[in-house]
Amino acid sequence: MSQNFVPGQPVSVVTQRIEIQKLQHGDHLILGFSIGGGIDQDPSQNPFSEDKADKGIYVTRISAGGPADVAGLRMGDKIMQVNGWDMTMMTHDQARKRLTKKKENVVRLLVTRKSLEDAVKHSMCSYPKQIQAKPGFKD
Amino acid sequence: MDTESTYSGYSYYSGRSRGSHRHGERSRDRDGHKCVTINTAPGEPLLRDPSGGEQVQDDTWGETTTAVTGTSDHSVSQEDVVRITKDLEDSVGVDCRGYLTRVLAVVLGLLVLLTPLAFLVLPHVLWPEKLQSCGTACEGLFISVAFKLLILVLAVWALFFRPDRATLPRVHVFRALLGGLVLLLVLSYWLFYGVRILDPQEENYLGVVQYAVSLVDVLLFIHYLAVVLLELRQIQTIFSVSVTRSTDGHTRTYSLGTLSVQRAALVIIEHYYCDFPIHNPALLSASKTRAAKHLDGLKVYSVDGELSAEGPGNPAAAGLSHSQSRAMIAAAARRRDSAHNELYYEEAEHERRVRKRRARLVVAVEEAFTHIKRLQEEEQKKKGGGEAIDPQEAAQVMDPREAAQAVFPSMARALQKFLRTTKQQHLHSMESIQRHLAFCVSTNMTPKAFLQSFLSPGPTLQYEPHHWTRQWTLVSEASVTSSIKEGSTFLLKTTDYSLVVTVQRVPYVSLDEEYQDPKDHKFVLRLQSETSV
Numbered sequence: 001m002s003q004n005f006v007p008g009q010p011v012s013v014v015t016q017r018i019e020i021q022k023l024q025h026g027d028h029l030i031l032g033f034s035i036g037g038g039i040d041q042d043p044s045q046n047p048f049s050e051d052k053a054d055k056g057i058y059v060t061r062i063s064a065g066g067p068a069d070v071a072g073l074r075m076g077d078k079i080m081q082v083n084g085w086d087m088t089m090m091t092h093d094q095a096r097k098r099l100t101k102k103k104e105n106v107v108r109l110l111v112t113r114k115s116l117e118d119a120v121k122h123s124m125c126s127y128p129k130q131i132q133a134k135p136g137f138k139d
Numbered sequence: 140m141d142t143e144s145t146y147s148g149y150s151y152y153s154g155r156s157r158g159s160h161r162h163g164e165r166s167r168d169r170d171g172h173k174c175v176t177i178n179t180a181p182g183e184p185l186l187r188d189p190s191g192g193e194q195v196q197d198d199t200w201g202e203t204t205t206a207v208t209g210t211s212d213h214s215v216s217q218e219d220v221v222r223i224t225k226d227l228e229d230s231v232g233v234d235c236r237g238y239l240t241r242v243l244a245v246v247l248g249l250l251v252l253l254t255p256l257a258f259l260v261l262p263h264v265l266w267p268e269k270l271q272s273c274g275t276a277c278e279g280l281f282i283s284v285a286f287k288l289l290i291l292v293l294a295v296w297a298l299f300f301r302p303d304r305a306t307l308p309r310v311h312v313f314r315a316l317l318g319g320l321v322l323l324l325v326l327s328y329w330l331f332y333g334v335r336i337l338d339p340q341e342e343n344y345l346g347v348v349q350y351a352v353s354l355v356d357v358l359l360f361i362h363y364l365a366v367v368l369l370e371l372r373q374i375q376t377i378f379s380v381s382v383t384r385s386t387d388g389h390t391r392t393y394s395l396g397t398l399s400v401q402r403a404a405l406v407i408i409e410h411y412y413c414d415f416p417i418h419n420p421a422l423l424s425a426s427k428t429r430a431a432k433h434l435d436g437l438k439v440y441s442v443d444g445e446l447s448a449e450g451p452g453n454p455a456a457a458g459l460s461h462s463q464s465r466a467m468i469a470a471a472a473r474r475r476d477s478a479h480n481e482l483y484y485e486e487a488e489h490e491r492r493v494r495k496r497r498a499r500l501v502v503a504v505e506e507a508f509t510h511i512k513r514l515q516e517e518e519q520k521k522k523g524g525g526e527a528i529d530p531q532e533a534a535q536v537m538d539p540r541e542a543a544q545a546v547f548p549s550m551a552r553a554l555q556k557f558l559r560t561t562k563q564q565h566l567h568s569m570e571s572i573q574r575h576l577a578f579c580v581s582t583n584m585t586p587k588a589f590l591q592s593f594l595s596p597g598p599t600l601q602y603e604p605h606h607w608t609r610q611w612t613l614v615s616e617a618s619v620t621s622s623i624k625e626g627s628t629f630l631l632k633t634t635d636y637s638l639v640v641t642v643q644r645v646p647y648v649s650l651d652e653e654y655q656d657p658k659d660h661k662f663v664l665r666l667q668s669e670t671s672v
Contacts, residue, residue, distance in 0.1 A: 030671075030672065031672045033671070033672065034669045034670060034671040034672070035669070035670055035671075035672060036667055036668065036669045036670075037667070041665070041666055041667050041668065042665030042666060042667050045665075045667035046667060060669050061669070061671070063671075092668060092670065096670045096672060099672040100672050
């Protein structure tokens with residue numbers, strides 16, 4: 001996210017794998033967070049993105065104590081992949097569908113956030129050993 | 140309205156300064172009495188003078204100061220001589236010049252009108268036998284000459300024969316040029332006529348008539364030129380002039396075309412009468428008292444040094460040293476600190492007082508107007524009913540003036556108090572107020588409309604004629620017949636105040652075109668929705 005987002009070009013970010021177990025709530029499965037963004041939305045209104053041209057899917061709200069919160073998802077995270085499917089070039093509705101598939105009980109997300117990048121940079125500076133950043137890449 | 144301006148170009152000012160060597164600027168009263176102003180020679184600060192720069196005569200004042208005194212019984216000072224001769228010049232000069240121009244204009248007009256007729260008539264008078272008879276074409280041209288002459292007469296009357304609006308200091312250049320051109324034209328036509336037609340006694344009458352027609356055509360074209368030079372050029376927006384009144388800073392902007400300085404000054408004065416609120420000297424007294432207080436604060440008490448200088452109000456005999464000047468500035472600064480506080484509270488208090496009086500006035504006037512309305516309605520009801528009006532009630536039916544006089548006393552006190560508070564009482568006399576009230580009553584105006592002329596100062600023309608200033612002096616560095624240019628400034632002085640005029644050119648505008656297809660107006664909705672999963 002620290003690079004300028006150019007649609008269509010490969011991005012290289014520090015990501016974190018998060019595995020969320022869906023929770024049965026009434027007659028559907030919920031994950032406990034809200035998403036915003038998408039290629040059909042207005043990116044300039046996104047409060048969490050660094051680059052206001054970034055049309056990716058962001059986590060806008062996390063219900064406390066829900067599955068996402070427990071799994072370590074944080075507000076403002078950008079979702080890069082869901083179960084292997086790329087989320088950087090998705091419409092809002094497609095993203096929602098990917099996350100709410102009835103047949104899947106668990107979703108494995110690749111998310112990125114600024115603090116990850118900062119942490120890696122910080123650790124690279126502090127320790128003499130070079131620690132390679134794990135790039136997240138599109139499929 | 141007759142506006143007179145005395146000649147005051149650059150040369151006049153230099154002449155004045157030449158004739159009065161050491162004297163500073165003096166002021167003149169309207170009646171011609173000289174004010175006694177005591178001026179030191181320029182360069183000498185006031186405080187250094189032991190005999191004082193005040194307006195009080197003491198025994199030694201004649202030794203170091205140069206004073207301008209009023210005339211004594213037996214002597215006529217040099218300024219008086221200059222003034223008398225100038226007045227004589229003015230009165231005789233202006234009359235003489237006006238008379239002369241009128242005579243010249245009439246002579247030229249008659250010449251222009253009679254010349255074509257003379258061209259046509261002279262052959263018939265001088266050599267009727269030799270002349271060819273006038274054919275159809277020739278007679279047709281007679282009609283053409285007649286109508287063109289009529290049009291020319293009407294056009295000249297419309298453009299030139301108008302009552303004088305003003306007396307300008309110098310000759311109106313364009314009019315003079317046009318008059319010269321017309322004279323030249325007519326003389327050259329006469330010359331040609333005399334040499335080629337009168338002398339050989341030309342027989343071809345058609346040619347003569349055509350010659351006369353061509354003269355009238357050229358005169359019409361010159362009239363067109365006159366319209367363009369005198370009327371059209373000044374209407375275009377080329378310059379933007381800003382006019383500021385020196386006493387209260389009231390500013391307005393006007394647009395002018397290319398004009399000479401004197402004509403621009405005339406236009407500005409005419410706009411001034413219509414647009415600027417009337418000059419009220421009573422409103423300026425507050426700032427003058429504040430300025431006086433500042434000066435008071437500059438008194439220096441020298442405690443050490445000169446023994447004789449002890450005591451209040453005794454200015455230092457020696458020159459100002461650095462410490463004294465610093466003390467002076469500090470004292471002035473301290474006085475300024477309290478002065479703005481005073482000003483603020485004074486203004487707030489004044490505002491409150493004005494509002495209170497205004498409220499009382501509005502109520503009084505509204506009540507007065509309801510009285511009047513009731514009389515009118517009753518009268519109309521009676522007339523509508525068709526009954527006979529008894530003599531007693533007929534006596535109560537009044538015309539607007541009497542009605543105004545009847546209700547005026549009830550609001551007079553409130554109105555007078557309000558006018559005194561806003562310092563406008565000298566602008567409205569009882570007569571004018573009653574007249575205004577009668578006018579408002581007869582035109583069915585509401586109390587608010589009646590009050591509008593008192594609540595805020597209006598343009599000068601709204602008030603009595605004796606408030607209008609008619610005497611203006613144009614002070615200009617450039618010659619008054621040169622045209623106004625970018626950055627030129629001049630001053631229009633009258634007795635109490637002056638108008639500062641600065642000229643700015645309106646910039647060159649480069650306008651581009653951009654076509655907008657009506658089908659190009661298309662919109663999309665950009666949302667940011669949030670979905671919970």
